[in-house]
Structure formats: C-alpha cells, structure tokens
Amino acid sequence: MFVKGIASLLPLSLVAVYASPVAVQHSWSASTRRVPVMLGVMSRCPDALLCETLFDNVIPRVADKINISLAYIATLNASDTEFGVSCMHGSEECAGNVQQLCAAKYTPMRTWWEFVMCQNYHGRNHIGTSDVALKCARTARIDWEGSGVGQCAGSDGSGTGSEGVQLLKDSIRLTESLGITTSCTVVINSEKVCIHDGTWKRCENGHEVKDFVDQIEAAYQKLNGQSIGSN
C-alpha cells in the first residue's frame, strides 16, 4: 500500500551525483526495511487512547518508514465463555480489541488506523459496541461484508467472530512474550521506549511527537544502514 522511501524512487544517477556517500548507501537498498512500531494497549483504556491520539500525529511524519501495530493486554481465561479472555475494562473491551485486530488484518494501515481513531472519538465507553464498530467501518470506508473484516469480527459487528477471537488470543500471547504488561507501552524496533500509565514513565528519549519521530528516524537509519553494509 505504501510506496517505498522517496529516495529509492530517484534515478540512481541523480542519487549518485547529489547524495552524500551515506545517503547513497541507503538509497540503493532494493527494499527498505520498515521500523516496527507497536503500541501495547487495551482498547478501552484511557492511556491507550492518549497514546493513539499522540501517534495520530506521529504517523503522518514517518508513514512510509514504519509498520505500526497494536498489541493487546488481557488475560487468557478458559472460564470466560464468550472470548476465553478476560479484559480489564470488561467484555466490551475484548470485543473492541477483536474489531481492531480484524480491521488491521484485512485493511491497509491508513484504513484501520482511521477505524480506531473513529472508535476513540465516540468515547471509550462505547468502544467495542457493534453500533460504533459498524459506524466507524463506514467512516473508514471499510466494506464490512466484502473486506473480510466482518467475517473475522462477526458480521453483526459484535466482535465475537471466531477468527477475530483467535487473533486476540494470539495478540495476548505476543504481548506476554514481549513482557508488555502496561497500557500504553510504546515499542520502537523491539525496544520499550516509553509508557503512559496515568502519567509518562520511563521515557528516556522523550514523549513528545517529535521525540517519537526522532527515535523512529534513528531506528530507520540503523535498520537500513546495516542491511546495506552486510551486502
């Protein structure tokens, strides 16, 4: 969906003449590697909404350099008959997590991110309801039936579709394996760089939009610089 780095679109001759040697190395990369950016969240958590709102301003500045994902914090619970999962803010939160995971699986980043922003806009106590899910699908221009999202999350919008519930369980296992326990945790290139839990915590390199952009830019240079050096 997203074009490769602008630099890779430049004719090589142009790059060779005008770019510094370091930039040339990056530009010649056949395929640039995107920086994985992950937010550890719970869909109804105020801290998650805060992080997502902040990243809504980060993403446009680094959109072609990142691969963003949401990873969910909840507890596997075989006694829960609906999801097999317990979510801190109730079963509606589990449903919201499922809806978001299904949108992320079946639509491009811009689309599912808009879906999440729309859910947040409706207020956290409505996230996970089928009403808001179906409304936000229309807002984000998701064809609920045709795209695969509806089949994944439940065609009625309930967030209880079996594929989506499985995605939620997989996501919970992932966050557990990465030691992500707090919503919201910002992870850039596999490194936990910042937490918002009532207040900002352990954000060594800052927590403003610019700070996250800078950290992503640095990780991007590192990822793509190293990959060329080893060729």
Ligand SMILES: *[C@@H]1O[C@H](CO)[C@@H](O)[C@H](O)[C@H]1NC(C)=O
């Ligand atoms: C983003 O990462 C996921 C897996 O984490 C992968 O399936 C997908 O292809 C990646 N997308 C891009 C554009 O790199």
Ligand SMILES: *[C@@H]1O[C@H](CO)[C@@H](O)[C@H](O)[C@H]1NC(C)=O
């Ligand atoms: C597991 O689910 C059951 C039934 O919903 C609930 O009573 C119990 O508190 C849950 N356990 C945990 C650890 O969340």
